Amino acid sequence: METAFRLKNTVLLMALAAAYPLQAHALAGIAQFTAGEVNLRQTDGRVTALTKGGDINSGHAIVTGNNGRAQVKFTDGGLISLQPNTEFKIANYVDQNDPKQDRFLVDLLRGSMRAITGLIGKRNRDNYKLTTTTATIGIRGSGFKVGYNPDGTLGITSELDKIEVCNQSGCIGLVAGESVRVIDSATPPVRTSEQPKVDTPPAEKDPVVVGDKVNDSGKAEIVETVKPVTTKADPVQRTFTNIAVTALGTSGGSPYTLNTAPGATTVFSDNKLLSVDNNVGGGFGKWSETGTPGPASDFKSVGNVTDANFIGWGTWVAGQREYLGTTMLNHVHYVTGRPTAAAEMSALMLGGGTATYTLIGSTAPIRSGAAGTLTGASLSVNFSSTQYVVNASVNTSFGTIADSITVNSTSSTFSGTYMNGALIGTNAGLAGLTYAKDLGAGMITGAAVFQK
Numbered sequence: 001m002e003t004a005f006r007l008k009n010t011v012l013l014m015a016l017a018a019a020y021p022l023q024a025h026a027l028a029g030i031a032q033f034t035a036g037e038v039n040l041r042q043t044d045g046r047v048t049a050l051t052k053g054g055d056i057n058s059g060h061a062i063v064t065g066n067n068g069r070a071q072v073k074f075t076d077g078g079l080i081s082l083q084p085n086t087e088f089k090i091a092n093y094v095d096q097n098d099p100k101q102d103r104f105l106v107d108l109l110r111g112s113m114r115a116i117t118g119l120i121g122k123r124n125r126d127n128y129k130l131t132t133t134t135a136t137i138g139i140r141g142s143g144f145k146v147g148y149n150p151d152g153t154l155g156i157t158s159e160l161d162k163i164e165v166c167n168q169s170g171c172i173g174l175v176a177g178e179s180v181r182v183i184d185s186a187t188p189p190v191r192t193s194e195q196p197k198v199d200t201p202p203a204e205k206d207p208v209v210v211g212d213k214v215n216d217s218g219k220a221e222i223v224e225t226v227k228p229v230t231t232k233a234d235p236v237q238r239t240f241t242n243i244a245v246t247a248l249g250t251s252g253g254s255p256y257t258l259n260t261a262p263g264a265t266t267v268f269s270d271n272k273l274l275s276v277d278n279n280v281g282g283g284f285g286k287w288s289e290t291g292t293p294g295p296a297s298d299f300k301s302v303g304n305v306t307d308a309n310f311i312g313w314g315t316w317v318a319g320q321r322e323y324l325g326t327t328m329l330n331h332v333h334y335v336t337g338r339p340t341a342a343a344e345m346s347a348l349m350l351g352g353g354t355a356t357y358t359l360i361g362s363t364a365p366i367r368s369g370a371a372g373t374l375t376g377a378s379l380s381v382n383f384s385s386t387q388y389v390v391n392a393s394v395n396t397s398f399g400t401i402a403d404s405i406t407v408n409s410t411s412s413t414f415s416g417t418y419m420n421g422a423l424i425g426t427n428a429g430l431a432g433l434t435y436a437k438d439l440g441a442g443m444i445t446g447a448a449v450f451q452k
Contacts, residue, residue, distance in 0.1 A: 028093040029056050029074035036084070037065030058093040062086075064111065078104065078118025083147070086111025091131075099124040107131045112147025112196055116160070134185045135167040144174075147196030149300070150315075151364040152373050154182040155196035156189075165189050181360065184375055192360045193451065194302050237274065238305065240266050244339040244413060244422045245276045247287055248434035248445055249319055249329030255436035255443060256321055256329060258287055259413045259420050266336065271301040271312050273336050285323035287332070289316040300361050302430070302451075309425035311337035311432060313449050315363045331366045333447035335432030337424035339412040344427055345388075346410045354382045357431050357450035365396040365446035372397040372444075379431055379450045381423070390414050390421070392433060394448055399439040428452065 031038075031054045040050040043059040050062060050070065062070055062082060070082045075095045082088055087109040094103040097119075104120040108130060121128035121139050130137040130146065134154050137146060143160030156165055158174035165172050165180055169188040172180060179196075180189035243266045247258040258278065260266075265277040275288035299314025312335070319332040340348075348355075357379040364371040376395040381388055386408065393402040405416035412423040421433030431450040436443055 026058050026094065027055055027075060028058050028060070028090050028095075029072045029078075030054065031056065031070055032073045032079075033069070033071040035069045036067035038068045038070045038082075039063045039065075056090065058090055061089040063088075074104075074118055074120075076102075076104070076118035076120045078120065079116045080106075081114040083112045086113060088113060095120060097123075099127070102127055104128045105131070108146060108148075109133070110148055112145070114143075114145040114159075116143045132182075135165050135182045135189065138164045138166065145196050149181075149361070151362050153184075153362075155192075155194065156180050156182065157195045183359075184373070187376060190358055190360070192358075194300070194360055237267055237269050240268070240305070242338060243305070243310075243336055244424070245273065245278075245287075245334055245336045246413070246420050246422055246432060246434050246447075247276070247332055247334040248420070248436055248447070249287075249316075249321070249332035250436075250443055250445060251327050251329050253443055255445065256327065257415075257420050257434065257436070258285065258321075259415055259422070262339075268305050271305050271310075272299045272314060273312065273334055276336075285321055287319060287321050287329075289318070289332070290320050290328070291318040302360070302449075308338060309429060311335065311424045311430045311449055313361055313363060313432060313447050315447075330369070331445060333363045333366075333434050333445055335421065335434060335447050335449060337422070337430060337432065340423045340425060340428045342410040342412075345412055345423070348428060349383050349388055349410065350385055352383050352385065354380055355428065355452050356380045357452050359448060360451045361449040362394075363447045365394075365398060365444055367398045367444045368442035374446065374448065377448045377450070379433070379448075381428065381431070390416070390419075390431075392419055392421075392435075392448075394435055394446065396444060396446065398441070398444045401435050401437045401439075401444065403435070 031050050031052055034050055034052050038050045039047050041047050041061040056072055064070060064082055064084055064086045066084055068084050072080050089107040091107050092103045092105040094101055096102060102120045102123055117128055117139050125139050128139050132154055144158050144163045146156045148154055157179040158176050160176055163174050168186045172189050179192050181192045182189045241263050245260045249256050260278045261280055263280040267274045277286045294317055301312035303310040316332040319329040321327040321329055359377040362374045365374055374396055379392040381390050388407050390405040401418050403416040403419040405414045407414050414421055418437045419433045419435045424430040429452050434447045436445045
């Protein structure tokens with residue numbers, strides 16, 4: 001009788017387990033690919049290394065280091081690809097093949113990622129949500145990428161079909177190929193041509209089964225593919241004499257500015273500015289990055305440095321200005337790109353009218369060595385036959401800086417009391433500026449980039 005009783009209870013427990021699975025420990029997915037430093041933070045706070053094939057459960061968080069990357073396949077067939085310096089949490093994952101119960105609720109706390117939705121999003125798209133610090137992404141399709149910018153803003157691109165981006169200001173829909181930039185939780189997302197820089201890890205091939213061979217356990221013999229060791233080539237440095245630079249750094253609490261003259265020599269590593277020699281055409285001074293080179297996240301661009309409408313921006317943590325001696329500079333902000341040609345500037349001025357620009361990128365504003373946030377910015381250019389007037393304003397977490405600058409020539413560069421910059425590309429389709437002002441608690445510096 002005792003044996004029968006135990007058997008009945010065992011059967012009952014198995015039935016209950018099947019009917020009421022423990023969601024807290026439900027398998028959400030497995031790591032298909034990991035490289036570099038990748039850790040898994042469990043629900044009790046314990047942190048363990050995540051390797052290929054490792055289980056990931058609802059409630060777990062994945063944290064990648066400076067060189068860490070990971071790709072996770074979920075039980076519903078969805079995929080996410082995580083980039084370095086990323087923290088991604090699976091807040092609530094339920095895959096029961098039931099549109100009412102299924103959940104894919106995840107948080108991107110920092111870093112960048114790409115996602116392709118699985119069956120949960122197809123069964124009930126309202127139950128698929130990615131939450132960030134400033135916006136929530138819902139799906140109306142099946143693929144997107146998202147990443148935090150150095151200044152704390154968020155870049156989002158729809159890659160397959162449609163997505164919806166929402167924050168306190170409301171929602172905006174994106175079709176495939178469209179992008180937005182979210183400045184903060186209360187400001188409407190801004191449409192932009194710039195996409196988050198999110199790479200995809202290389203696909204992992206299935207193991208190769210060799211004929212009918214078996215191993216000691218009687219299973220099919222598997223040959224692990226030996227991957228060749230490759231060495232990544234150093235970025236190619238290129239020199240140009242047709243690219244303008246506006247830059248700003250501080251030394252001893254005072255601002256130092258640079259607006260290059262035509263023909264200045266610039267040196268780039270990929271799209272990142274390394275140095276600029278302005279000893280031409282009445283200009284003076286050579287500026288260059290010093291100390292440990294900043295990481296890739298310290299510079300952004302629209303297009304490549306060889307493109308006609310290229311514009312790039314970034315920061316050097318430390319730099320130097322060489323003119324009648326050497327001045328060491330802190331937190332150098334720069335904007336660089338091909339200046340609008342004088343003939344096009346002349347045509348714009350003869351045509352008259354006001355051009356309005358939208359913010360598409362910025363560096364993090366700095367005050368007394370501390371980083372803040374750019375919460376908004378505006379720029380317009382009023383063209384007339386003999387001059388043009390640039391009106392610009394930047395709203396930072398430290399305060400607001402505004403300037404009005406009149407240019408009585410066809411030069412694409414402008415210099416004001418608090419701002420310096422340039423009109424960039426065909427028909428002045430882009431613009432960039434640096435700014436500096438002491439509002440009473442230390443010099444505020446930064447850079448902003450706009451698109452017409």
